[in-house]
Amino acid sequence: MEQAEAESIPPSTLRPEELEAVYAISRAVALAENIDSALDEIIRLARPVFIFDNMVLYLRGKDTVEPAYARAIGRGRYKEAELSWGETTAHEVLHTGKLSSRIEESSEKVADRTRVRHLLGLPLFLESQLEGALVFIRFGGPPYTPDQVRLAEFIAGLVAQLIGHDRLVKRIAHLEAERKLNQLQEDFIATISHELLTPLGFIKGYATTLLRDDITWDEETRREFLTIIDEESDRLRELIENLMDSSRLQAGTLKMSFQPLRLDAFLRDIVLRALSLHDNIRIELQKELPELRIVADATRLAQVFDNLLTNASKYAPQSTVTISVREEPQAVHICVSDNGPGIAPQHLGSLFKRFFRVPTPDRNIRGTGLGLFICRQIVQAHRGEIWAESQLGHGTTFHIRLPYSQPKLDHDLSLRESSS
Ligand code: ADP
Numbered sequence: 001m002e003q004a005e006a007e008s009i010p011p012s013t014l015r016p017e018e019l020e021a022v023y024a025i026s027r028a029v030a031l032a033e034n035i036d037s038a039l040d041e042i043i044r045l046a047r048p049v050f051i052f053d054n055m056v057l058y059l060r061g062k063d064t065v066e067p068a069y070a071r072a073i074g075r076g077r078y079k080e081a082e083l084s085w086g087e088t089t090a091h092e093v094l095h096t097g098k099l100s101s102r103i104e105e106s107s108e109k110v111a112d113r114t115r116v117r118h119l120l121g122l123p124l125f126l127e128s129q130l131e132g133a134l135v136f137i138r139f140g141g142p143p144y145t146p147d148q149v150r151l152a153e154f155i156a157g158l159v160a161q162l163i164g165h166d167r168l169v170k171r172i173a174h175l176e177a178e179r180k181l182n183q184l185q186e187d188f189i190a191t192i193s194h195e196l197l198t199p200l201g202f203i204k205g206y207a208t209t210l211l212r213d214d215i216t217w218d219e220e221t222r223r224e225f226l227t228i229i230d231e232e233s234d235r236l237r238e239l240i241e242n243l244m245d246s247s248r249l250q251a252g253t254l255k256m257s258f259q260p261l262r263l264d265a266f267l268r269d270i271v272l273r274a275l276s277l278h279d280n281i282r283i284e285l286q287k288e289l290p291e292l293r294i295v296a297d298a299t300r301l302a303q304v305f306d307n308l309l310t311n312a313s314k315y316a317p318q319s320t321v322t323i324s325v326r327e328e329p330q331a332v333h334i335c336v337s338d339n340g341p342g343i344a345p346q347h348l349g350s351l352f353k354r355f356f357r358v359p360t361p362d363r364n365i366r367g368t369g370l371g372l373f374i375c376r377q378i379v380q381a382h383r384g385e386i387w388a389e390s391q392l393g394h395g396t397t398f399h400i401r402l403p404y405s406q407p408k409l410d411h412d413l414s415l416r417e418s419s420s
Contacts, residue, residue: 014147021049022154029158035166039069042155047073050148052120054137057159058090060130065090068132086135089121093133097123099153101144120144122156126164134159188355195239195368199232235366242370245303246354249377256297256381258406263332264289266298267323270305278313281338286324292332295406300378304386307371308336308398314365316340319395331384331403339395343388351388352376382406 014022024045032038043055057069065087085104092100100121118138124131134156138144144152206225210217217225248254271285312321316338326333343351343358350356355369379386384402 014150015049018049018147018151021045022151025155025158029162032162035162036069038162039071039159042158043071043073046151046155050151052136052138054086054135056086056090056135056137057124057132058086058094058135059132059163060094065094065133085117085137086119086121089119089135090133093121093123093135094130097125097130099123099149101149103143116140118143120149120152122152124156124160124163126160131160131163184355191355191368192243195366196236198366199236199239202232203229203236239368242368242374245374246370246377249374249381250354254377254381256300258295258297258382261294261296261298261301263292263294263325266301267305267325267334270302270309271323274306274309278309280317281309281313282320283309284320284322286322289325290327292325292327292404294332294402294404296382296402297378301382301402304375304378304400305336307375311371312336312338312340314367316395328401331401334400334402335397336400337395337397342392342394342396343390344392345390348388348390352386 025042028041028045029038032041054072056067058065059068089100089102102119104117104119106115118141120136122134124134136152206229210222210225245254267285271283274283309321319338319340321336321338324335347358352372354373357367357369376386379400382402384400386398386400388396388398390396
């Protein structure tokens with residue numbers, strides 16, 4: 001059963017404590033960090049002068065009316081029930097664009113004071129657009145006094161402003177995110193183009209030089225030019241593979257092939273290969289490596305260590321790189337340490353991000369900032385962890401922790417191996 005309350009509200013003056021609440025609410029709204037905390041504050045400050053049990057904020061969607069905030073202050077009530085109690089009033093307000101004051105009585109035999117509900121619904125206008133409704137619910141009574149209705153209208157005005165402010169903040173954040181993304185894409189294209197064009201420039205330059213009819217090159221020079229073309233083609237291929245790996249890892253489509261692996265033998269191979277590639281670092285593998293078996297994708301894991309050692313050769317030349325292994329109960333902990341220039345603490349958190357490179361005056365060191373990103377993705381695909389510790393002027397240590405086993409082996413590959 002429903003009935004409308006008196007429509008006209010006689011004029012009145014606010015009592016001092018009501019005025020004080022109005023000022024306190026205005027202040028709180030101005031200082032609030034978000035809509036929810038502002039509404040919490042409004043409820044706290046309004047309650048002493050304006051008794052209500054529930055306050056629900058409904059916002060207009062495209063074809064719907066959605067509760068955006070609800071607080072039940074009365075005792076022993078559940079939020080779900082209260083949300084639906086305010087709905088009829090919210091629809092009425094959104095239909096008429098006017099204040100709605102009504103009393104609802106439950107037809108069921110409800111013994112407590114929630115049987116009679118006084119509802120006060122207020123329209124929320126934002127630049128003359130009706131955006132939602134604020135509904136106050138009071139159980140039992142008494143009816144809202146004209147001063148309380150005025151206070152509720154004042155609160156509704158503030159809530160409308162809050163919604164406007166919130167939208168503006170979200171729009172600005174969205175624009176800022178878009179701007180950052182555009183910047184990132186531009187930076188990426190600039191970096192990648194530069195990285196791809198550099199080896200291509202060498203290849204083209206030396207090939208054209210060799211093809212010139214007017215000069216005859218002696219055998220030694222010819223070999224030197226061909227070696228440069230060979231090395232730069234390798235670099236180009238490596239770059240493109242890195243880019244492809246990075247986007248496959250980002251999309252989660254890079255397939256891992258897990259197999260049992262003898263870690264000690266694996267690390268010895270890595271070191272041998274790195275020594276043949278980099279003549280500007282010393283590499284010391286821990287003596288008497290424990291005979292450790294793990295389950296891993298050997299090719300991908302090799303990529304991780306190759307990258308760390310290549311980085312040591314690029315960023316910590318002339319240093320001694322030590323590789324040590326520690327057995328832990330659930331995992332093996334491997335450290336790769338150099339005694340190069342180190343990395344400043346403010347960059348350590350970004351080191352494994354895609355395309356991140358430590359800003360350095362030495363622009364001759366080539367790179368894309370993809371290497372460590374790929375390392376982390378590979379290690380994480382092994383359910384492991386990788387992180388870096390560094391001290392400027394003393395060197396950098398990369399830590400890798402890998403669990404001994406993986407949830408499932410790559411069956412296809414193990415079968416192929418055992419049948420060959
Ligand atoms: P890239 O080498 O292509 O720039 P990485 O992702 O492999 O990308 O490395 C990211 C950055 O981390 C490098 O640009 C470099 O500044 C820094 N870095 C990596 N390894 C070391 C190291 N051993 N010592 C000092 N700086 C390093």
